[in-house]
Amino acid sequence: MNKEWFNSRAKINYFDKGYLVICAVLSVIEQQSPLNSTYR
DSSP: OHHHHHHHHHHHHHHHHHHHHHHHHHHHHHHSHHHHHHHO
16 A cells, blocks of 8 residues: 555656646747747
8 A cells, every 4th residue: 555655656756746837838839939830
């Protein structure tokens, strides 16, 4: 039980960091309109 809880917490922490990185990248892309139109 403890190990499962720890593993789920580690996954949540990993995905939170990944989510923050993705948000930062998307905000940078949105600030640059030429890149924005290229990726859309």
